[in-house]
Amino acid sequence: MRVTRFAPSPTGPLHLGHAFSALTAAARAQGGTFLLRIEDIDRQRSKPEWERRIHDDLRWLGLAWPEPVLRQSERLPAYRAALERLWAEGLLYPCHCNRRDILDAASAPQEGGPRLGLDGVIYPGICRGHDRSGPLPADVPLRLDLARAAARLRDPLRWTETGEEAGERKIATDTLIDSIGDPVLARRGMGTSYHLAVVIDDAAQGITEAVRGRDLIEATPLHVLLQRLLGLRVPDYHHHRLIRDETGRRLAKRDDARAIRLYRDGGATPADIRRMIGL
DSSP states (O other), X not given: OOEEEEXXXXXXXXXXXXHHHHHHHHHHTTTSEEEEEEOOOOTTTOOHHHHXXXXXXXXHTTOOOOSSOEEGGGOHHHHHHHHHHHHHTTOEEEOOOOHHHHHHHHTSGGGTSOOEEXXXXXXXXXXXXXXXXXXXXXXXXXXXXXXXXXXXXXXXXEEEEOSTTOEEEEEOGGGHHHHHOSOEEEOTTTSXXXXXXXXXXXXXTTOSXXXXXXXXXXXXXXXXXXXXHTTOOOXXXXXXXXXXXXXXXXXXXTOGGGBHHHHHHTXXXXXXXXXXXXX
């Protein structure tokens, strides 16, 4: 049975791009199960009122899902357990660098200038030699030692894409070292990161097809790597097109003028929203 999900963060209003993603995920689950997941690990920006509006807007669009809804803020022990496992295997290290530290180190002549990866400037490995003995530290940023992780998995990473460019994907693990760097898997004050939480939660919810925008396609090899390291099922991935404004820029939370609620207040119907996003 196919299981898909829509996983918004309650940090602002849902816009037309969210509508497209949610409706696409629900359609892909036809005959199976469509789930709503609230990704609220950013406790400073996540607000209950935004979560209530998410539920209301999605129901207005005609979507339904099983209750109770999974909230990442209630899943911290599961993320901690995964971090404990990776720490015990010597694949994590603490990192105390701020953005200026990283930019300065990456800009050094021997580094060839800063390069951009998944989460901004690719980390140049400043803290890679830090002590990894003892218990997993609490509330300290933790990075994945990608070189060690790649050495642990010598065969290529494999997954199936079901979107516009459907087919099997394969990538050598060692190629990720230069293109991604050592990603943060636990952020201060959160106890996890998007990259870790999404693979843990997809496995816990039995997601068979992860439906998300094409802006996340470059994160997929890292997510498959984490799934392999943690012994989790690798779902299929469906990366859909992005909804953009008149200038070609993809919509973001700052685009309040594209908020579903504003269209509703202006008299639009769910059918109007579907037409606006090309469904």
